[in-house]
Amino acid sequence: MEKKIKFLKDKANTIRKLVIEMLAEAKSGHPGGSLSATDIVACLYFEVMRHNPKDPDWSERDKFHLSKGHCCPAVYSGLALSGYFSIKELMKLRKLGCLLQGHPSRCIPGIEVASGSLGQGLSIASGMALAAKMDKKDTRVYCLMGDGELQEGNIWEAAMSAAHFKLDNLCGVVDYNHFQIDGSTEEIMDIAPLADKWKSFGWHAIQCDGHNIEELLAAFEEAKTIKQKPTVIIAQTVKGKGVSFMEHVVDFHGRAPTQEEKDIALDELNKNGC
Amino acid sequence: MNKMEKIYARDIYGQTLLELGKKHKDLVVLDADLSGSTRTVFFGREFPERFFNFGVAEQNMMATAAGLASSGKVVFASTFAMFAAVRALDQVRNSICYNNFNVKIVATHGGITVGEDGASHQALEDINIFRAIPNMKIIVPADGPQTKEAIITAYQTPGPFYVRLGRSKSSTISNQGDFIFGKGQIIEQGKDLAIVTCGIMVNESLIASKMLKEKGISATVVNLHTIKPIDDDLLVSIAKKHKKILVCEEHQTTGGLFSAVSEVLIQKCPTQVKPIGIEDEFGQSGSPQELMDFYGLSANNIAEKAQEFLRQ
Numbered sequence: 001m002e003k004k005i006k007f008l009k010d011k012a013n014t015i016r017k018l019v020i021e022m023l024a025e026a027k028s029g030h031p032g033g034s035l036s037a038t039d040i041v042a043c044l045y046f047e048v049m050r051h052n053p054k055d056p057d058w059s060e061r062d063k064f065h066l067s068k069g070h071c072c073p074a075v076y077s078g079l080a081l082s083g084y085f086s087i088k089e090l091m092k093l094r095k096l097g098c099l100l101q102g103h104p105s106r107c108i109p110g111i112e113v114a115s116g117s118l119g120q121g122l123s124i125a126s127g128m129a130l131a132a133k134m135d136k137k138d139t140r141v142y143c144l145m146g147d148g149e150l151q152e153g154n155i156w157e158a159a160m161s162a163a164h165f166k167l168d169n170l171c172g173v174v175d176y177n178h179f180q181i182d183g184s185t186e187e188i189m190d191i192a193p194l195a196d197k198w199k200s201f202g203w204h205a206i207q208c209d210g211h212n213i214e215e216l217l218a219a220f221e222e223a224k225t226i227k228q229k230p231t232v233i234i235a236q237t238v239k240g241k242g243v244s245f246m247e248h249v250v251d252f253h254g255r256a257p258t259q260e261e262k263d264i265a266l267d268e269l270n271k272n273g274c
Numbered sequence: 275m276n277k278m279e280k281i282y283a284r285d286i287y288g289q290t291l292l293e294l295g296k297k298h299k300d301l302v303v304l305d306a307d308l309s310g311s312t313r314t315v316f317f318g319r320e321f322p323e324r325f326f327n328f329g330v331a332e333q334n335m336m337a338t339a340a341g342l343a344s345s346g347k348v349v350f351a352s353t354f355a356m357f358a359a360v361r362a363l364d365q366v367r368n369s370i371c372y373n374n375f376n377v378k379i380v381a382t383h384g385g386i387t388v389g390e391d392g393a394s395h396q397a398l399e400d401i402n403i404f405r406a407i408p409n410m411k412i413i414v415p416a417d418g419p420q421t422k423e424a425i426i427t428a429y430q431t432p433g434p435f436y437v438r439l440g441r442s443k444s445s446t447i448s449n450q451g452d453f454i455f456g457k458g459q460i461i462e463q464g465k466d467l468a469i470v471t472c473g474i475m476v477n478e479s480l481i482a483s484k485m486l487k488e489k490g491i492s493a494t495v496v497n498l499h500t501i502k503p504i505d506d507d508l509l510v511s512i513a514k515k516h517k518k519i520l521v522c523e524e525h526q527t528t529g530g531l532f533s534a535v536s537e538v539l540i541q542k543c544p545t546q547v548k549p550i551g552i553e554d555e556f557g558q559s560g561s562p563q564e565l566m567d568f569y570g571l572s573a574n575n576i577a578e579k580a581q582e583f584l585r586q
Contacts, residue, residue, distance in 0.1 A: 128342075
């Protein structure tokens with residue numbers, strides 16, 4: 001177990017470095033939420049999900065949908081490190097003619113459905129989960145949502161229907177970093193109490209530290225055991241996690257690091273790395 | 275024309291879905307609390323395991339349709355045209371069309387003939403909206419039998435579709451010939467002017483052409499059931515043979531059939547084109563026939579407008 005945790009921590013640290021590098025190179029994008037989601041992404045791609053980078057359409061794969069599409073640098077890095085495409089592609093992010101669009105597009109190996117317009121992802125993931133049930137497959141579907149995104153009504157429509165259709169093969173994850181573009185979620189439009197909301201919609205809710213690999217893995221395992229209802233993991237996270245000058249700083253929601261900031265950030269991440 | 279009893283195109287939609295569902299196990303049907311009105315209930319009763327009612331939540335229905343389609347299902351999603359085109363537009367654009375998914379949006383209650391429910395329920399901009407979205411294909415069938423052809427075509431043709439049906443019963447048009455997706459149909463051949471139209475306006479235009487004949491005017495009537503992709507070749511050949519073209523639609527005159535026809539002709543064969551449709555205003559309550567008369571969409575209005583156009 002210790003070995004596994006160290007392996008995942010290393011992966012997460014590598015993802016964080018790639019996120020910083022690719023965003024500095026792109027000169028635009030969203031570091032804050034990418035860094036807060038990194039440990040969740042590392043757990044999913046390198047431990048929790050059944051998938052095959054050599055065959056992205058493998059019929060027995062589990063599915064992942066990034067509802068908070070703007071945090072794709074973390075997912076793109078996870079996909080590249082898994083082997084879906086070359087790591088070199090990451091440095092072409094957001095450039096004309098590139099594979100890696102500013103928000104996920106279906107032409108990217110490993111991306112099931114495009115995203116970017118917030119609030120639609122849980123419905124999309126529910127559709128995948130419904131299809132798996134119809135086809136009598138044991139596919140599990142994971143949907144990563146932002147906290148600001150939970151202000152969209154569509155999320156709660158999907159929360160209602162996923163419980164109604166008893167989608168126990170669906171696992172939502174909320175990256176609860178408490179910040180959105182205009183400020184803190186508490187100040188802009190408070191979404192608390194989150195666990196109570198999901199429970200009242202008929203979901204099994206698990207709260208955990210979204211940067212503690214052990215807690216995340218335990219939450220994903222627990223989710224697999226819950227029958228007749230979907231599960232949501234409310235992961236308490238830190239916006240900009242891992243780069244001290246970005247942590248809890250709302251400005252880094254949608255601003256890429258400068259070259260200088262990139263060097264400082266990489267220095268810090270290299271020191272953290274083992 | 276008009277010999278057979280009037281029928282609900284949405285009845286034909288429901289029956290066709292049922293027939294397709296028996297043959298094709300990948301067909302899934304979604305509705306948002308209007309399954310009785312849209313007739314998806316026929317399918318739902320027979321195949322409850324492949325039918326999902328989302329309640330009053332069109333956005334959720336459309337985005338879930340995308341997820342189902344991503345997993346290999348051919349999804350028919352139905353509601354009223356107003357809610358499909360306006361309420362759930364972001365989901366249709368970003369989750370369905372951008373991904374080029376196999377989601378077939380079949381909306382009923384398009385146009386002013388929704389009637390008594392009034393402006394909030396009369397979709398008069400749906401064709402305009404969907405025409406602007408890449409990958410979307412649009413069919414507005416003229417009658418019941420053509421509705422069946424449109425639904426089969428939508429099932430068989432990859433990618434997203436919008437099929438617009440009305441609420442009221444419609445007359446069945448004869449002499450249409452075979453339905454070919456993307457190809458308009460010349461139903462009546464004349465020489466003085468051409469009327470290009472779709473949906474229930476085809477029947478009105480045919481009645482108008484009869485009225486015109488009595489005045490010594492012969493009109494060509496074209497059923498342009500497929501609005502996207504539009505039949506450029508047919509439009510150019512019509513424009514070459516007619517100096518004036520009247521476009522009749524149960525829709526705003528901005529962005530719908532009139533715009534689509536004009537966009538082709540201005541580039542390929544400039545011709546005088548005039549619209550008959552709703553002119554930048556909301557509808558109101560009334561019986562379908564009263565509304566058709568009030569907004570100038572009925573056969574006698576078309577015949578009058580045609581004569582005025584020819585005098586100009």
